[in-house]
Amino acid sequence: MTRKVFVSGASGALGGRIAGHLLDADVAVVAGARRLERIEPLRVRGAEARRFDYDDPTLMRIAFEGCDTAILIPTFAPVVDRVRQHFDALTAAREASVRKVVFASFLPATPESHFTVSPFMLFAEATVRQSGMAWAILRDGLYLDPLADWVPEIVSMGRIPYPAGEGRVAYVTRDDLAEAIAQAALSDAANGRLYRLTGPKAQGFVEIAGIISDVTGKPVLYDPMSEQDFARLCEEPEAPDYLPTALASLYRAVAAGEFDLVTDDIETLTGRAPEDVESYLKRKYG
Template sequence: MSGLIAVTGATGRIGRRVVRHLAEQGVPVRALGRDPEKLAASPADDTRTAEYADAAAMRAALDGAHSLFLVSAHEAPDRVRTHATAVDAALAAGVRRIVYLSYLNAAPHATFTYARDHWHTEQHIRAASVPFTFLRDSAYQADLAAMTSPDGVLRGPAGDGRVAAVTHDDVAAAATAVLLGTGHDGATYDMTGPEALSFAEIAAALAAAGGREVVYRPETRDEAYASRAAYQAPDWEVEGWVTSYEAVAAGEMDDVSDDIRALTGHPPQSFADFLATHPRAYRHLLPPGTRA
């Protein structure tokens, strides 16, 4: 795809990888982010500071861009409106293509509350007058490790459900392929790992990697809310945490897709291989003094 590609969230876990891939291939890329100091380290020659909710700043930052890779904003009660502001600013700036980082099985009545936000954002993009592509992420493998407490307990109301978690590297590679390729207009791709694992299997994989006991402790909904009360997070945020597990229990996260292989030419990384190559992801589970 010819023309300047703008990448939002360019200092985040997906955006910075996409910027790096594009820059390494000599593609004109503009990195957008909220923090100018972090943007200074970007490999992109062109960087702009803008927040999604600031329509004027977004429009100015996207002026001259042909394609936009829109990484979803941080969770917030008004996230859909924030996304809509960014999309509208892109249209006003003349952007002619949007690739949006969405969520697996996004739907208006999805169990996972944040997945509903993604569906509404998709509908806003669909209503726009530009070609689009949606990349629907599963949960991230790194987050599964981070969700496990230092005492080796992975807890939540996931029941016996399964999740085909994916790596940030695989999603970024697929996004890069879409941004540089053709034939993706109107397509929705599911970004998943190669296997759907239960939380008991996830705990076992973490135990094998870390050389210590790690267990999955199923919770009821009430127990899940109670165990997270200590964080004193807003109600909407806690609901998002809890319903992410409930979506697994409901069978909404067990899809296994071949889309990453089809887009990149290589299979997505398994959870066991991810743990073997990314010990820092579970360093909080390693014995004291162990180097990760």
């Protein structure tokens, strides 16, 4: 059967990459975004571009029309708004006769998590399982790309300031996540399965600081800030109010070991091992 796969958040860094992998595999892609101009590059590559807004149930139903699979990538909205967005998206998908839903969740989607957004992930995963559609859930590990983008500033500060204690993280690139999520959308063997998508090594920040020093030739130490100072550092005028404290809680989750996990789920889905921190940083800065 020819598949038509809907990708939400296609204007974003993860969704755009997922759509790219699907197009590489000659799959019919419907790319969804609030502003079509942001997905013009995907349209040029052959995707159908449709307007999609998690806050507009009617628009979502129209966007899902004719798609057998829908990949749902959550927004950055506060938890309660995300719950409504996700519930409405599943309702719209069912109404549009979507057969399979693929949800990009997050590794600390557990009741015990210190991350303040995890209750949304728990709700979202539970409703995906109960949706009546076929499903696959991908709990994404922590993105490596934003840390890598931050390296010039880390080098100028001479420190990694994350309030992460002795916690270790198996960082993973968006590229590896996107390819695995695209494969989970295409594979019937992924139906009814939950994957934990991690990088190949769990590393503490002393070790990561050492890698940054080696790659850039500049001295960098792990010198954690307090959670309060880190939350202040994360304040940005256009970011949602909840974000600074949510980010601080994310590093509390790191400190508690919630990202200290290595699986081979990416290799299971893509057939190749994910890239590690050193290799990625060398490609970017070496």
